[in-house]
Amino acid sequence: MTPEEKKTVIKRLEEKYDREYGRNDIEIMTTDAIPGVLFGYALNIQKCIGCRRCVYACVKENNQSRHDPNDPSRLQIQWIRVLEFDKFKYKSGGESSDFRSQFGNLQAGVDIEQSENYYNSPNVPQSGHFYMPVQCQQCERPPCVKVCPTKATWREPDGIVVIDYSWCIGCRFCLAACPYWARRFNWGIPYLPGKDLNPVMHYLGNRPRMRGVAEKCTFCIQRTRKGKYPACVEICPVGARKFGNLLDPESEVRKVLAEKRVFRLKEELGTDPKFFYFME
Ligand code: SF4
Ligand code: SF4
DSSP: OOHHHHHHHHHHHHHHHHHHHTOSOOEEEOOOOOTTOOEEEEEETTTOOOOOHHHHHHHHHTTOOOOOTTOTTSOOOOSOEEEEEETTEEEETTEEEEHHHHHTTOOOOOOGGGOBSSOOOSSSSOTTEEEEEEOOOOOSSOHHHHHOTTOOEEEOTTSOEEEOTTTOOOOOHHHHHOTTOOOEEOOSOOOOOGGGOOOEEETTTTSOOOTTOEEOOOSOHHHHTTTOOOHHHHHOTTOOEEEEETTOTTSHHHHHHHHSEEEOTTGGGOOOOSEEEEEO
């Protein structure tokens, strides 16, 4: 596509969304990756209190489908999951037992199989628990990209794995291939009232999705390519989330990698995530 043709498509889309959502302020960016930037993310699991403010800030910023009041079975789409872990729960031989009673005050550590995604505690953090948010890990070798039959998803030079919704045929191969349960699917027409729409969009990010397409975290491409933090980093009340340029030795994220105890999820799979977890 020539730059002129691109401009025409974007203008047509802006007008379409303005009409559909009753707005007149929609702006769709097509900003390219900034040369010399490779985005990386680091999350302090010792600090996270499990409040899920990041989850809701992400929904708002990225125009996810909301709970549909006319159809309670249609729930909000959330790109971030916060997992709750019982520090002492331990499983052996398929039977759950109490880790503390067997091993005293040792901690069971991170066992994803033992985590709770749907916790509903009135107060967080719950004593004896810790929390680990999971979202797209922006893999350097992303299995989701490999399996896409239409090449509707790819990795950009700044490390962000994107989806062109217009090319997605809804086969859901990528959902099956992702080892981190990071992709979501629009089974129905997304429910997004015009007044709730974030009009500042990126073509490969938070523009409205249609029925039958996959979506996921893009490190807030519409913000980060303009030098801003992702919405989840900005909202986190305890500063558990760090973000920056992995190619810049002075960046926050590089300092975390140099100074903290760091791990990545399912490292043995060779996906090479650009999302790191750390402890002091
Ligand atoms: S976490 Fe999943 S969706 Fe994200 S890049 Fe890796 S494989 Fe793809
Ligand atoms: S906003 Fe921060 S503290 Fe709250 S769940 Fe998200 S990462 Fe954890």
